[in-house]
Amino acid sequence: MSRHSDARESTRLDGRLQALNDARELGEGVLPDETLQEVLRVLERASSRRSLSGDHTVVGFFGATGSGKSSLFNAVSGAEIATAAARRPTTSEPLAGVWGAEGSEPLLDWLEVHNRHHAAAVDGFADEETGLILLDLPDFDSTRQANRETVQRMVGLVDVLVWVLDPQKYADAAVHHGFLAPLASHGAVTLVVLNQVDRLPERDVQPVLDSLRGILARDGLAEVRVLASSATTGAGVAALRAAIRSVAMQRKAQSQRLAADIAKAAQELLAVSGEGEAAGVRPASKKRLADELAVAANVPVVVRAVGQSYRLESVRRTGWPVTRWLSRFRPDPLRRLNLRSSAPAELNRTSLPPAGAPERARTDATVREFADAASAGAPGPWRAAIRGAAREGRERLPDALDQGIAGTDLGANRTSWWWGVFNVVQWLALLTVVVGLGWLGVLAALGYFQMPVPEVPRVEGWPVPTLMIALGVVLGIFLAITGRFIAAAAARARAGKARKRLNAAVASVAQEFVVEPVDVEVSRLGAFNAALKKAGSG
Structure with missing residues (x-):
């Protein structure tokens, strides 16, 4: 390489x-x-x-009791390493044969292999060209729990797995279901050896090998290399050694x-x-969520109050001075809702009616519908995570919506330019009436006391004082009525602006507490799938 x-x-x-x-x-x-x-x-x-x-390739020999694994290990090693290390019928702890000792110690320490044998050169294995560690491991079906745990650990650590099977138990479910099938993805670093073929009649060797290959194919190891060997006669040992050497030399x-x-x-x-991508957050779903939350948060009530408050304030500022004082007895709808306060939004709360069962049910249904739409197509665990993110935000929505409405600039304290004009003209009209009445009063008093009454100026035959009174009253009433029409139109415009601002505030709250958490989980699933695809690509 x-x-x-x-x-x-x-x-x-x-x-x-x-x-x-x-x-x-x-x-x-x-x-x-x-x-x-x-x-x-x-x-x-x-x-x-x-x-x-x-520089070292670690090859583990795995097998069941009686498979001849240790004997095959010795045959491949070219020495009685296994027998020299442990004189007992089965291998009780890992044993290493090492070719190319330099640099192998830390690796063997990590493998927790303490029985080490620096093996002599043998056909195919030489120190100067091969960094190789062969491991003879305990039987995977050992009655000792410690031995089975060692095998399980080594299955996850060695570089190459050599499974030694025998003609009697080559189809044993313990090895196929417990080890080979779960390691189907490891076919490139797996060798399967049918050992003890000397115990089979020669005509049966190929059928048994074919049967073994069929079982391995069902395990997902159709491409794995299968060799036949006999540690007793030496048949197939050279081929196995060559296969191991080839793997080691390629690094x-x-x-x-x-x-x-x-x-x-x-x-x-x-x-x-599970597989799948979430549909994600769609603009239409976001708009529907914001619209429904606006209704649940009493935005229409506030919008009506803005219009009513403007009309009431217009009457107070531009109505006929003789009667406008009566409007002082009418409460301001915005003040009643505590929406004229100058306190910071985080310290202020509205006096809107708290959400009842219908409103809460509507909010819950809206949030759930939004989460369901965003999580469509996502696999089960991720769909639950997306819904959970929406549900968590939903619990904090009522308070956040109330603060959002309280912090919205409704224009409640803004004056209109026409108020001042109408107010001045109204007072001038009233002053005209008062002057006319005063003029007539003086003339009446002079006549009552039999004093000379001066001639009153006339216009088209009408006395000027009378005309002043009539003009002032008519002008005052006209301005009051006209002001109401103007106030109604301006109130609709102000309510419309308030609606937009309130809807924007509700949408911002929905974005923070529902949309963003859901979007984070959707993006998280997308990133997870991308990472998993990259990790799994060969």
């Missing part, structure tokens, strides 16, 4: 490991902790293995094993997550 290829493969592995870690982090709180912890263990194993010797086993681990972890995440 060239340096350029090594660097490229390392970079690709880095990317896939990072993607797997990203997927794990994104899945926290959504996917089962057990699966996420297993992924974390894969990442930690990968990090540890890559920090150790890349690909470590990266292939890690790539298989990543692919398997990605598949496990996919299995608990």
Whole structure:
């Protein structure tokens, strides 16, 4: 393997490991902790293995009791390593045969293999060209719990897995369902050896091998290499040794094993997550949510109050001065709702009626409908996460909406230019009436006391004082009526502006407490799927 290829493969592995870690982090709180912890263990194993010797290939021999695994290990090693290390019928702890000892110690320490044998060169295995560690491992069906745990641990650590089966138990469900099928993604670093073929009639060897290959195909290992051997006669040993040497010399086993681990972890995440993308937040759904929340938050009530308040204030400012004082006895709708306060919004609260059961039900249904639309197409756990984000925000909506309305500028304290004009003219009209009445009063008094009464100016035969009174009264009434029409039109315009501002405030609250949390979860699912796809790509 060239340096350029090594660097490229390392970079690709880095990317896939990072993607797997990203997927794990994104899945926290959504996917089962057990699966996420297993992924974390894969990442930690990968990090540890890559920090150790890349010049050594670790090959583990796995098998059941009576499969002849240790004998085959010795035959491949070219020495009685297993017998020399432990004189007992079955292997009780891992045993290592090492070719190329330099740099192997930290790797063996990490593997927790204490029985180490620096093996002599044998056909295909030589210190100067091969960094190789062969491991003879305990039987996976051992009656000792510690032995089974060691096998399970080593299955996750070694670079190459050699499964030694025998003609009697080659179809044993324990090995196929417990080990081979779950490791279907590891076919590139798996060898299967049918050992003890010397115990079969020669005519039966090929049918048994064909049967074994069929079972392996059902396990998902149709492409795995299957060899026949006999530790007793030496048949197939050279072929097995050559296969192991080929793997070691290519220096690909470590990266292939890690790539298989990543692919398997990605598949496990996919299995608990499910496939699919969320529909996401649509503009129409956002608008419907804001509209429904506006109704539930009594925005129409506030809008009506804005119009009524403006009309009332217009009467107080522009009505006929003789009668306008009566409007003081009418309460201001906005003041009644505590929406004329100058206090900061965070300290102020409206006096709007609290949401009753119908309003709460409407809000709940609206938020749920929004979340359902956004989560459509998402797999189960993520759909629940999206709905949960919307539900969490929903609990805080009533108070947030109240503050949003309280903090909206309704224009309640703004005056209109025409108020001043009408007010001045109204007072001038009233002054005209008063002057006319006073003039007539003086003339009447002079006549009563038999004093000379001056001639009153006339216009078209009408006395000027009388005309002044008539003009003042008519003008005052005309202005009062006209003012009401102008006030009604201006009140509608002000209410319309208030509606827009209130709807914007409600939409902002909905965005913060419902839309954004939902959007975050939708984006999280998208990032998770992208990371998982990258991690799982071979």
